[in-house]
Amino acid sequence: MTPIVSIWPLAAILVSLLGALPILLSARQPNLRESWTILIALAKLSIVASLLPGVLQGGSYVFTIAEVLPNVPIELRVDALGMIFALVASCLWLFTSIYSIGYMRALNEHAQTRYFASFAVAISATLGVAFAGNLLTMYLFYEMLSLSTYPLVTHEQNAEARASGRKYLTYILGTSIGFALPAMLMTYAVAGTLDFTAGGILAGKASPELLGLLLVLFLFGFAKAGLMPFHGWLPAAMVAPTPVSSFLHGVAVVKAGVFAIFRVVFHILGPETLQAANLSTIITTLASVTLIVASLIALTQDSMKRRLAYSTIGQLSYMVLGAGMLSAVGMLGGVMHLAMHAFGKITLFFCAGAIYVASKKKYISQMDGLGRQMPITFAAFFLGAMSIIGLPPLGGFISKWNLVLGAVDGGQLMLLLVLLTSSLLNAAYFLPVVYRAFFAEPPAGAVVGIKEAPLFCLVPLCLTAFGSLLLFFFHDPLLRLAQLALAP
Amino acid sequence: MTASSLHLFVLVVPLLSALAVNLLGRNSRQWIAPLVLGSLTFSVFASLIVLVRVINQGTLRYTVGNWQPPFGIELVVDPLSALMMVLIAVVALLASFSSLKSVEQELPGREHLFFTLYLILIAGLFGLVLTGDAFNLYVLLEITSITSYGLIAMGRGRAALSSFNYIIMGSIGACFYLLGVGYIYILTGTLNMADIARILPTLNAPVATATAISFSLVGLWIKMAFFPLHTWLPNAYGHAPTGATTMMAPLMTKVTVYLMVRVILSMYTPEQVFTHAWITSSVVWAAALAIICGSAMALAQKDLRRMLTYVIVAEVGYMVGGVFLANANGLTGSILHIVNDALMTLCLFLVVAAIIYRQGSVSLVSLQGIFHRMPVTMAAFTLGAFAMIGVPPTCGFFSKWYLILGGVEAGRWEFVIALVISSLVNAVLFFRIIELAYFGSLADGEHHEHAASERHEAPWWMLKPLVLTAILLIVVGLSTGPLVDNVIRLMIPVGF
Numbered sequence: 013m014t015p016i017v018s019i020w021p022l023a024a025i026l027v028s029l030l031g032a033l034p035i036l037l038s039a040r041q042p043n044l045r046e047s048w049t050i051l052i053a054l055a056k057l058s059i060v061a062s063l064l065p066g067v068l069q070g071g072s073y074v075f076t077i078a079e080v081l082p083n084v085p086i087e088l089r090v091d092a093l094g095m096i097f098a099l100v101a102s103c104l105w106l107f108t109s110i111y112s113i114g115y116m117r118a119l120n121e122h123a124q125t126r127y128f129a130s131f132a133v134a135i136s137a138t139l140g141v142a143f144a145g146n147l148l149t150m151y152l153f154y155e156m157l158s159l160s161t162y163p164l165v166t167h168e169q170n171a172e173a174r175a176s177g178r179k180y181l182t183y184i185l186g187t188s189i190g191f192a193l194p195a196m197l198m199t200y201a202v203a204g205t206l207d208f209t210a211g212g213i214l215a216g217k218a219s220p221e222l223l224g225l226l227l228v229l230f231l232f233g234f235a236k237a238g239l240m241p242f243h244g245w246l247p248a249a250m251v252a253p254t255p256v257s258s259f260l261h262g263v264a265v266v267k268a269g270v271f272a273i274f275r276v277v278f279h280i281l282g283p284e285t286l287q288a289a290n291l292s293t294i295i296t297t298l299a300s301v302t303l304i305v306a307s308l309i310a311l312t313q314d315s316m317k318r319r320l321a322y323s324t325i326g327q328l329s330y331m332v333l334g335a336g337m338l339s340a341v342g343m344l345g346g347v348m349h350l351a352m353h354a355f356g357k358i359t360l361f362f363c364a365g366a367i368y369v370a371s372k373k374k375y376i377s378q379m380d381g382l383g384r385q386m387p388i389t390f391a392a393f394f395l396g397a398m399s400i401i402g403l404p405p406l407g408g409f410i411s412k413w414n415l416v417l418g419a420v421d422g423g424q425l426m427l428l429l430v431l432l433t434s435s436l437l438n439a440a441y442f443l444p445v446v447y448r449a450f451f452a453e454p455p456a457g458a459v460v461g462i463k464e465a466p467l468f469c470l471v472p473l474c475l476t477a478f479g480s481l482l483l484f485f486f487h488d489p490l491l492r493l494a495q496l497a498l499a500p
Numbered sequence: 501m502t503a504s505s506l507h508l509f510v511l512v513v514p515l516l517s518a519l520a521v522n523l524l525g526r527n528s529r530q531w532i533a534p535l536v537l538g539s540l541t542f543s544v545f546a547s548l549i550v551l552v553r554v555i556n557q558g559t560l561r562y563t564v565g566n567w568q569p570p571f572g573i574e575l576v577v578d579p580l581s582a583l584m585m586v587l588i589a590v591v592a593l594l595a596s597f598s599s600l601k602s603v604e605q606e607l608p609g610r611e612h613l614f615f616t617l618y619l620i621l622i623a624g625l626f627g628l629v630l631t632g633d634a635f636n637l638y639v640l641l642e643i644t645s646i647t648s649y650g651l652i653a654m655g656r657g658r659a660a661l662s663s664f665n666y667i668i669m670g671s672i673g674a675c676f677y678l679l680g681v682g683y684i685y686i687l688t689g690t691l692n693m694a695d696i697a698r699i700l701p702t703l704n705a706p707v708a709t710a711t712a713i714s715f716s717l718v719g720l721w722i723k724m725a726f727f728p729l730h731t732w733l734p735n736a737y738g739h740a741p742t743g744a745t746t747m748m749a750p751l752m753t754k755v756t757v758y759l760m761v762r763v764i765l766s767m768y769t770p771e772q773v774f775t776h777a778w779i780t781s782s783v784v785w786a787a788a789l790a791i792i793c794g795s796a797m798a799l800a801q802k803d804l805r806r807m808l809t810y811v812i813v814a815e816v817g818y819m820v821g822g823v824f825l826a827n828a829n830g831l832t833g834s835i836l837h838i839v840n841d842a843l844m845t846l847c848l849f850l851v852v853a854a855i856i857y858r859q860g861s862v863s864l865v866s867l868q869g870i871f872h873r874m875p876v877t878m879a880a881f882t883l884g885a886f887a888m889i890g891v892p893p894t895c896g897f898f899s900k901w902y903l904i905l906g907g908v909e910a911g912r913w914e915f916v917i918a919l920v921i922s923s924l925v926n927a928v929l930f931f932r933i934i935e936l937a938y939f940g941s942l943a944d945g946e947h948h949e950h951a952a953s954e955r956h957e958a959p960w961w962m963l964k965p966l967v968l969t970a971i972l973l974i975v976v977g978l979s980t981g982p983l984v985d986n987v988i989r990l991m992i993p994v995g996f
Contacts, residue, residue, distance in 0.1 A: 079981035080898060086978070152892040159891065166938070174939050181931055189890070189923045194916065197901070201908045 016066070018073040021088040021143045024059040024098070028052050029136040032129040039125040046113050049128050053106040056135070060095075060102045067095045068489065070496060074145060083205045086152065089145030091208075092496035093278070096347065097271050098142040100354045101264050105135045107472040108259040111362055114468025115255050118369045126163060127253070133160040138264040141271060147196050147206040147280060150272060151188070154234070157268055158184045164256045165249050176248040183235050183245035192233025192272075195226050199280060208275055210500050212282020220289035223281060227291055230276045231298060236269025237332060238325040240302040246325055250317040254368060257317055258361030263354045266324060270331045270350060278498065283338045295336025300430045303329040307437035314375045316364045319441060320357070326434065327353045327400060333427070334415050340498065342418025347494040348487070349411035352399060355480045356408055359396030362473035363389050366465035376445055381454030383446070385462045388470060390449045392477035397442035399480040402435050407483030410491075505562060507550045507577050510585055511626040513539045518619035525612030532611050533600050536619065540593040543626070547585035554582040555986055561632070574692055576632035576766075580835065580991045584629040584758050587839055591750050591846050592622045594965040598853045599743030601961045605857060606741050607654060614654060618747065621647040625755050634681045634767060635691040637759065638674065641723065645670045648752065651744040652736050662735035669732040673722030680716025683708060684767075693767040701769060713773055716763060724756035726816050727790030734797075734809040745805070746853045750846040753812055754838045757819045761835060764823065770993060774826040787821025788918035790814060795925035804862035805852050807929065808845070811888065814922055815841045821915050822903045828992050830906025835988045836980065837899035840887070843972055844896055847884035850966040851877055854958035864936060871937040873956050876963060878937050880970035885930035887973045890923045895977035 031052035038045040063073060073090040080086055090098070112131070116124050137160055140153030158181070166177035200206055202222070203213040214223065235242040249261050260266075277283065277295070286292060303326050310322035327349070334346020366389045367373055371382065383390035395406060402412035412435065419427040464470055483490065517539035524531040554560060560577040567573070577585075596618070603614050624644035631637050649670070653663035685691055687708055688699040700709060718729075725733035733753075737745050764773050774780050794814025801807040819841070822834030854877045855862050855870065871878045887896035900919060907916040957963065976983070 078893075078978040080893075080978065081901065081981065085981075086893065148892070155891045159886070163938075169939055174935065178931075178935065181927070185889075185927050186924060189927065190920060193923075194904070194920055197904050197908055201905060 015072045015074040015089065017075060018063075019075055020059055020063055021073055021090050022075050022077065024056055024063075024102075025088070025136050025139045025143065027055050027059065028132040028139075032132040035129045035132060036125060042117075042124065045125060045128060046109075049109045049112075049132065050106075052132060053102070053109045056139070057102045057106055060098050060139070063090050064095060064099065064489075067092055067496070068492060077149075081148070083207075084146060084148050084200065086149050087145035088140075088143045088149065089208070090143050092493045093271075093274060093347065094142040094144070096351055096490065096493050096497065097267060098139050100267070100351045101135065101138045101142065104259060104263050104354060104358055104476070107358070107362075107476055108255050111258070111365070111469055111472040112255040114466045114470075114472075115253065115365050115369055118466055118469070119253075121167070121253060123167065123169075127167060130160055130163045131256075131259075134164065134260060134264065138268060141268045144208075144275075146208060147199070147275070150275060151192065151196060154192075154236075154268060154272060155185075155188060157265060158188065158236075161256075161260055161265060164260065165252045167253055167256065168251060173251050176251040179248045180245045183242055187233050187235035187242055190233070191229045195229035195233055198222070199226060206280075208279035210279065212278075212280055212285050214280065215282055215285045218285075220291070223285065223289045224291055224294065227276075227281060227286070227294060230281075231273060231295065231332075234269045234272040234276075236265050237273050238266060238269065238302070238306075238328045239298050239332065240305060240325075243302065243306070243325045247318050247321045250315075250321050254317070254361060254365030257321075258358050258365065261321065262324060262357040262361045266328055267350055267354060270328050273332055274335055274347065274350075277335045277338075278343070283343070287338050292336055292338045296333055296424070296427060299329040299333035299336055300427065302326070303333065303430060303434050304437070307434050307441065310441045311437065314377050316367070316374060316376055316379075316445075317361070319376065319445075320360055320364060323360075323400065323438070323441065324357060326438070327357065330412070330415060330431075330434075333430075334411075334418060337415075337418045337422055337424070337427070339418050339422050341414055341421050343498050344491075344494050345411050345414030345416075345418055347497055348414060348490060349408075351490055352407040352411045352480070352483060355476055355483060356396045356399035356406070359392055359473055359476040359480060360400070362469070362476060363393040363396065366469045366473060369469055370465045371462045376448070379445065380448050380452040382462070383449030384454075386449075386464050388464055388474065390446060392473045393449075394446045395477040395480055397446060401438040401442060405481065405484045407480045407487065409484060410487050506546050506553075507560065507582075507585070507630060508562060508564075508575065510543045510546045510550065510589065511623050511630065513542050513546075514619045514626070515623035518616050518623065521619060522612055522616040525615065529611060532615055536596050536600065536615050537593070539619065540589060540596055540622070543589040543622075544586070544593050547582065547589045550577060551579075551582040551586050551987075554579050573636050574632040574694075575630045576694075577630060578991070579987045580758075580762070581629045583839070583987050584755070585626060587842055588622065588625050588629065588751060588755070591842055592625075592747055594969055595747040595750070595846060595850070597965045598746050598850050598962045601857060601959060602743035602746065602853050603741065606656075606743065610654065614651065614741070614743065617647045617650045618744070621651065622747075625751060628755055629758060629762075632693050632766075633691055634684060634693055634696065638678050638681060641677065641759075642674055644752070644755075645674065645723070648744075648748055651748070652740040654744070655739045655741045657739060658735070659739040659741075662732075662739040666732045666736040669722055669729070673719045673729075675719070676722065677716050677719030680712045680714070680719060683712035683715065687712065693762075696767050697769065700772070706775075709768075709772060710775075713768055717760065717773075720756055720760045720763070721820070724753045724760070724816055724820075725813055726820050727786060727793055727813060730790070730794075730813045730816070733813060734806055737809045737812070738803075738806045742853045742856050746846070746849045749808070749812060749849050750842045753816055754819075754842045754845075757816065757834070757838055760820070761823060761831070761838075765991065765993065770826065774824070780824045780826055783824040784821050784912050784915050787817040787824065788914045790817025791821070791918040791922045795922045795929075798929055799925060802864050804855075804864065804867065804933065805849075808848055808852065811926070811929070812845060815845075818900075818903060818919065818922075821918075822906060825903075825906040825910045825912055825915065827906050827910050829902050829909055831992055832984060832988050833899050833902030833904075833906055835991065836902055836984065839983070840895040840899045840976065843969060843976060844884055844887045847880060847887070847966065847969040847973060850962065850969060851881040851884065854962045854966060857962060858956055858958055864933065867933060867936050869937065869939070873954070874958060875955070877958050877966065878934075880966045881937075882934060883970040883973055885926075885934065887977075889926045889930060893977045894973045895980065896973075898977055898980040
């Protein structure tokens with residue numbers, strides 16, 4: 013199908029970028045300001061959703077913003093892969109916006125205007141990454157995402173936030189300028205284009221050595237995907253307010269990294285080209301190591317958010333691992349896990365935030381018996397955890413099942429072992445939290461009178477948990493999108 | 501004013517208003533601002549018209565006083581010189597808003613003297629990009645240098661010493677250039693660039709030609725502060741009156757780089773300049789060193805203005821290196837970077853001027869928490885910083901793209917690595933300041949907002965051009981495609 017020229021992809025990005033202005037201008041009227049945020053989030057979701065039917069039928073939408081370099085315009089293209097990411101991001105941003113209101117007001121946080129405005133810019137950048145039509149455009153929005161999230165990570169403006177912000181930028185900006193930019197230029201010098209093309213643009217143009225170099229540079233260059241040893245920024249970034257951690261460091265930022273790796277593997281280097289050069293093992297090895305090590309570290313973390321952060325690092329590697337299998341089923345599992353994990357992990361982060369709002373507790377060891385006082389929150393936590401572990405009837409099962417099939421399909425028993433071990437580790441670091449909350453005795457002298465968090469916090473986390481459940485039963489549209497995304 | 505000589509008036513109007521500023525401004529200050537801004541606004545519009553005309557009709561040639569070359573002085577307006585005219589006019593106009601405020605504060609009673617020199621300097625820069633005559637170029641180079649010595653010496657403290665230092669280095673540079681032109685005159689008997697370009701290849705005098713080329717290029721390198729001939733620049737720009745630096749830092753080095761490109765393309769041929777691989781190779785190495793050392797020295801500074809002067813030294817390395825990659829992408833990158841770097845530097849120095857106007861100092865310590873006091877200024881600073889780091893879609897990214905691409909194509913990995921490292925160092929440099937400005941002092945462990953510091957934004961005269969410049973950084977970045985296709989590509993020799 014020939015792409016349709018449409019301004020709507022640009023509108024989807026601009027609506028929140030321009031929306032930052034009314035948010036800034038209504039700094040003195042918090043209710044009006046938050047109405048803007050919700051309004052923008054709804055507008056954005058509807059624009060993205062309006063593009064869905066066309067994409068499901070195999071079509072795509074393009075829009076050229078500017079001709080900047082020969083053969084490399086700044087161009088938006090909505091295809092199936094981008095659609096998955098955009099839908100997940102814009103849907104979860106709506107929930108996060110509602111949740112933010114509850115969280116920020118309950119804790120009486122400072123600089124809320126800056127917070128909501130930066131958030132709006134960050135989501136614009138996220139959609140830009142999703143809708144980018146070539147590597148340059150994606151790089152542009154990727155950097156915009158890094159920079160717009162800096163004020164969010166350092167929101168607290170204390171010494172710890174400062175150190176974390178520094179670490180955040182060093183890792184993210186350092187790798188993207190140091191690795192991804194040179195790799196992109198080398199690709200351009202060889203291929204003469206940077207358009208995302210099914211099957212890649214380097215077939216027959218690059219030697220296996222160059223391909224390997226490019227692959228490694230890209231894998232580490234997009235450090236938002238958290239591949240070890242460039243994962244250190246993610247636990248550090250947990251200093252941010254919880255809605256930021258949940259949306260950005262559970263969904264938008266980290267997935268932008270994984271999404272970038274998907275784009276590079278599927279549409280720049282090309283699965284067949286990589287297969288022919290025997291480069292699958294580089295990806296799967298890096299991902300497997302990260303997966304196991306991150307899960308092991310997660311076991312040792314007592315801080316709830318840090319445990320979730322290390323869990324995220326591990327789960328991101330599932331997606332990269334899927335892409336690295338280079339087999340149809342494996343890649344399918346990787347792509348689907350992007351959406352499944354998003355719903356599961358955001359639920360978990362929302363729960364962590366709700367617990368903090370209601371009880372000021374950050375550490376798992378303090379949460380004994382808390383489930384009796386906050387049953388809804390912990391029930392949602394349980395659902396989210398089940399999805400991440402990959403148990404039916406939750407969405408995570410579908411994607412992990414495909415990953416396992418991919419490993420079996422490729423006869424890669426080592427990978428199968430890695431996947432199963434990791435799922436056990438996932439269970440080992442999540443289920444004790446739920447168990448202690450419901451069944452352990454509260455410590456003597458525990459604070460009585462802890463209630464569930466405010467409704468603004470509680471409703472979104474129930475909805476996302478419910479979303480995880482729905483994704484198990486109604487995963488057909490997602491499956492269809494993923495298949496379209498991988499169609500040659 | 502006939503339509504065909506419009507480009508001449510771009511130069512003449514500021515020159516005449518320099519006289520008027522001196523005569524009228526001596527007694528009544530209120531004349532100065534309208535004269536300066538009026539003449540430069542005229543130059544902006546006139547040069548834009550000239551640019552459009554040149555793009556549509558091709559190169560314009562104009563003989564001053566109708567003396568035909570090779571005896572008369574010829575002015576040549578091709579797409580590149582027209583582009584430079586627009587650049588100079590726009591930068592000078594934007595800078596002079598800020599300079600008027602700075603000078604009013606720093607040099608009360610001497611404004612008319614300052615702006616006389618200021619306008620002559622700008623007229624000289626216009627002349628430099630217009631001239632088609634090698635000796636005339638020397639004369640104009642001296643006019644701009646002498647006026648800038650004067651401007652720098654008007655500063656306080658060690659300004660006079662820095663200016664003297666600059667005079668010595670600048671004169672040596674001028675001598676080198678003049679010697680080169682002397683050789684050329686002996687060889688060819690002409691001083692007209694087009695004539696030289698025609699005659700020189702027909703002479704079989706490789707050694708003499710090489711000597712001439714070396715002398716003239718080294719002379720220009722001293723003038724543009726190319727590492728290791730850069731030592732005069734940080735002091736000169738660091739001690740000059742703020743109003744002078746705001747205009748000189750973006751324009752002087754960039755115009756000199758333009759002169760290098762012009763001399764290589766229009767007076768010599770690229771083949772003559774790039775004959776010896778070991779020479780081009782060592783120049784690229786020197787450029788890589790310039791980039792690394794400039795960046796490293798910038799890291800060591802404790803004052804924003806001095807830091808930026810070292811960044812300029814690194815940026816000169818970008819442009820010289822790009823030219824000596826000796827391929828089309830490198831040259832495109834260098835020319836594009838002349839434009840982009842002028843705008844980025846302008847943006848950052850306008851910020852410096854605004855902060856100095858409000859609080860008298862831009863030492864890093866004094867920048868703590870300044871985001872809260874001057875949010876708009878610092879937002880523009882952040883954009884300028886992004887452009888320096890090379891974050892798309894700001895313009896700095898695109899010239900860096902061409903430069904790195906040229907380096908990859910030429911296989912000059914030392915240059916590529918230097919560029920990437922410099923981007924990383926720039927990120928450190930600027931985020932260090934953004935962090936200071938954003939967090940403020942953490943000694944009391946309080947949120948900065950609770951500390952007592954009132955919002956005290958720069959005056960509108962400084963703020964508006966600053967915001968406009970910051971927006972220009974993105975606009976120019978997004979119009980890189982048309983800029984390269986319609987102007988810069990036309991200047992790249994066929995088969996280069």
